[in-house]
Amino acid sequence: MGLVEVTYDEHIVMITLTREEAANSLSHKLLDELSSAAEEVEQSDARAAIITGAGSKAFCAGADLKERAGMTEEQVVNTVRKIGETLRKIENLSIPTIAMINGAAYGGGLELALCCDLRLMTENAKVGLTETSLAIIPGAGGTQRLPRLIGIGQAKKMIFTGQPITADQALQIHLVEGVYPQEHLYEETVELARRISHNGPIALKMAKQSIRQGIETDLQSGLELEHENYKQTIPTRDRLEGLKAFKEKRKPEYTGK
Missing domain, CATH: 1.10.12.10 (Lyase 2-enoyl-coa Hydratase, Chain  A, domain 2)
Known part of the structure; x- marks a missing residue:
């Protein structure tokens, strides 16, 4: 069974991470499928893409720490590079992309959202770059994309403390473009994608x-x-x-x- 589902509705494509039982974390297999999904979408006639996670608890919890626990130092470094390269494929999609943050987005999960053009979030979720609490740093673009998006001071605060922030805080610092109740998030995200897709x-x-x-x-x-x-x-x-x-x-x- 696949770990990334790609579905089309007219000119909108939905890319869904389907490792709900593992908080949609970024295993090697999921990364391979996400990379293939990006290549497929780039060749399609889609005009807007939505990226989300299965379920309502997590958008993406970041790296698969259980998988990482058995790795050598070299394997860890190579895995982080693989995450970064996969996320760049999402960032380099030629069409507008929207992260539908339906649940927690930590570490690599938030870095995935940062690779999208726009971000909409459910009001009961939290997001954060929590890596310094694990004695590492964001390694898939977080230290570069976050300051460009929300400013250096706010980015340093998030990264240095490693503390997640609420949806309202994320909206206040312009990390996300909208916050909605869980039951309305899908509808609002699709409506935004549809408005985009009607243009040239x-x-x-x-x-x-x-x-x-x-x-x-x-x-x-x-x-x-x-x-x-x-x-x-x-x-x-x-x-x-x-x-x-x-x-x-x-x-x-x-x-x-």
Whole structure:
């Protein structure tokens, strides 16, 4: 039985970690399947992706510590690198991604959520980079992505203390874009993904690329990147369809061409 489930609904894809009995932790097998899922999604016609965990207790508890307990030091280092490489595949997906944080997200679990473009969270969950409490540090991007998202001071506070924070705290520091009751989280996340997927597919990819690349450079270089990516949308049929639909006062029907 697989540990990652990939399902499609029109132009939305849902990637679900299905190790509910192990808090959806990142075993080697799950990482392999998550990597394959990312490759599959990149080749699909999906326009938005949702990543979540099975059940209601955990989004992802991070590394599989039971599996790690029997590893040599070299094996641990290689496993952490494998987690990082797998998460980069999620981060590098060309379409917008949403982490639906349906339960606890600790360590590598939060690092997975940080690789997504947007994060929605259930009100009764907690998230944290807890590694320093285990005498290690975040090793799959947490020390780099978290400060870029919430600021250096707040990131240092989370990482140095190793203490999880509540959903309300996560919203306050802009770690997540929305907090909802458990019974409404799925509906709200799918609605957000649907609103995204109604827009021009090429435009979405170019917008994501512009933001991701531009944030890592100076303003002038970022503006040049934006201009080059904007030019990619001009010769598309979708751009003409958008103008025509606006003129005719109807919803556009985009094809990604």
